Amino acid sequence: MNDQERLMALSVFLKKQRAKITPELVGLPAGTRRRTPGLRREEVAQLAGVSTTWYTWLEQGRTIQVSASVLENIASALQLTLDERRYLFSLALETSSAIHPLEETPSRVNPSLQRIIQELKYYPAIVSDRRCHIVGWNEAASRVFLDFQQIPEEQRNMIRLLFTRQELRRLAVNWEDFVSGYLAIFRAYYGEYVGDEWYNQFLSEMKREHPAFSEIWEENRVSSGPEVTLEFRHGKAGRMLFELTSLQVHGSSDLRCSIYTPKEDSTTELKLIQLMK
Structure with missing residues (x-):
């Protein structure tokens, strides 16, 4: 993203986070004349130990000098999680582990990782890159979600598929939670x-073509590993409950392995065994 887009993303993020914090959470009086939810700008500035003018400029996305120590104070005032802090620092200081575009050659799953996910016989597993392009999966994932082999490689983006494939909309009972988890990961990469x-090109396309995408994206959730419990209504297996575990794959490629573990005290694993037969 260019500087203007980066500062605009920072502005939106700060406003959203400020709106989530009530005065009572930070030990301030609630007052009686609040027109908007959350803290006022001057209250965040007070908690962070900066001037109201300076914080206002930061939240407006102006080009100003920002230090890591001051950002840490703001993160504490807004009670940000570790992932949210990283996102704040990335946008405000324009820092990242890599700022170069992904090579056009798609990432590949090495044989050892492919063997690992295949051994997870009754645990659907999907490997994706930092753009949420699906680059690997096991048979259980094909049986529960889609036969990804039948989807052209350039169309195997998990976020796009969640909005374009009716099979996935029908599958996930709590579809918005499903999507929200992926978008929280996507925003972490975005920062x-x-x-x-x-x-930015992908976001513009999704916002233009899918109004529901904009609504969920504007929640501004950030998480490198969201914990989500998913309820599926599978056409053949019926009701299935999974807990999502998201693991970072260390190596030269920035890959992530998403494993859907059958929920304990449910019949999901038994249904998967029957489905795999």
């Missing part, structure tokens, strides 16, 4: 790879 223009 980390600030130099990759692909993200």
Whole structure:
């Protein structure tokens, strides 16, 4: 993203986070004349130990000098999680582990990782890159979600599929939670790879073509590993409950392995065994 887009993303993020914090949460009086939810700008400035003018400029997305120590104070005032802090620092300081666009050659799953996910016989597993492109999966994932082999490689983006494939909309009972989890991961990448223009192009396309995408994206959730419990209504297996575990794959490629573990005290694993037969 360019500087203007980066500062606009920072502005929106700060406003959203400020709206989530009530005065009572930070030990301030609630008052009786609040027109908007959450803290006022001057209250955040007070908690962070900066001037109201300076914080206002930061929240407006102006180009100003920002230090890591002051950002840490603001993060504490807004009670940000670790992932949200990283996102704040990436946008405000334009720092990232890599700012170069992803190579056009798609990432590949090495044989050892492919063997690992295949051994997870009754645990659907999907491997995706930092753009949420699906680059690997096991048979259980094909049986529960889609036969990804039948989808052209350039169309195997998990976020796009969640909005374009009716099979996935029908599958997930709590579809919005499903999507929200992926978008929280996507936003973490969006903040980390600030130099990759692909993200803005993809976001513009999704907002233009899918109004529901904009609503969920504007929640501004950030998480490198959201914990989500998913309820599926599978056409053949019926009701299935999964807990999502998201693991970072260390190596030269920024890959993530999403494993859907059958929920304990449910019949999901038994249904998966029957489905795999």
